[in-house]
Amino acid sequence: MQAASYSKTQIWLHWGIAALILIQFLAHDGMEHVWRAFRRGQQAAAGDIPLAYMHVVLGLAVLVLATWRLWLRATRGVPPVSGMEHPALRLLAKAAHLLIYALIFIVPLSGAAAWFLQLPGAGLVHVVGKNILLYVVLLHIAGALVQHFVLRSDVLRQMLRFRQA
Ligand code: HEM
Ligand code: HEM
Numbered sequence: 348m349q350a351a352s353y354s355k356t357q358i359w360l361h362w363g364i365a366a367l368i369l370i371q372f373l374a375h376d377g378m379e380h381v382w383r384a385f386r387r388g389q390q391a392a393a394g395d396i397p398l399a400y401m402h403v404v405l406g407l408a409v410l411v412l413a414t415w416r417l418w419l420r421a422t423r424g425v426p427p428v429s430g431m432e433h434p435a436l437r438l439l440a441k442a443a444h445l446l447i448y449a450l451i452f453i454v455p456l457s458g459a460a461a462w463f464l465q466l467p468g469a470g471l472v473h474v475v476g477k478n479i480l481l482y483v484v485l486l487h488i489a490g491a492l493v494q495h496f497v498l499r500s501d502v503l504r505q506m507l508r509f510r511q512a
Pocket of ligand 2: 361364365366368369420425426427428440444447448451484487488491492502503504506
């Protein structure tokens with residue numbers, strides 16, 4: 348489905364998910380220490396446990412918000428990828444969005460499988476997935492900045508219109 352612009356909720360969801368992912372990348376030490384202790388059959392340090400739970404809660408929040416976002420995309424639609432005149436660039440932008448969507452499900456789901464089902468293999472998927480997510484998001488940010496500063500399109504401004512209906 349296509350819409351003329353992103354709704355206020357879609358914009359808040361975009362930036363809310365981005366903020367949560369940023370926190371997950373900056374504050375994963377506690378989870379890593381607890382997970383390592385678990386795999387070695389050791390006791391985790393008391394100070395790391397709340398941080399590990401914070402990682403779980405914020406990660407599951409990404410999953411819930413991503414589901415809401417996908418549902419809105421399907422029912423309300425999103426504007427067409429614009430500003431990219433070259434078909435190859437348009438395809439790249441679309442492929443990056445698709446991959447990001449897949450990863451904002453795969454990363455928290457594999458993390459949850461590792462944590463709740465104690466599956467080290469899922470932990471590996473989680474770590475590889477978060478690395479791919481990092482690089483695709485960096486490409487996505489570069490694309491947004493090129494749109495704004497080089498192509499001088501309205502695409503980034505549109506994602507920053509928090510006050511529209
Ligand atoms: C989009 C959401 C998430 C992001 C971006 C994320 C990101 C990360 C990062 C950056 C690490 C450190 C990995 C490393 O370099 O060793 C990590 C580890 C881990 N996360 Fe997440 N995480 C997310 C959601 C979750 C959820 C929902 C859970 C559990 C319910 C979870 C469980 C774990 C576990 C168990 C590890 C340790 C895995 C290992 O090191 O092998 N994560 N996560
Ligand atoms: C972890 C961080 C981020 C994630 C997961 C993310 C994810 C996404 C996704 C999936 C879309 C496609 C929306 C849709 O069609 O439903 C999108 C669009 C967009 N994002 Fe991000 N994004 C992130 C960070 C950023 C940042 C930092 C910027 C700005 C520098 C940005 C700028 C944009 C813009 C301008 C669009 C609209 C693109 C268009 O309509 O063609 N994003 N983002």
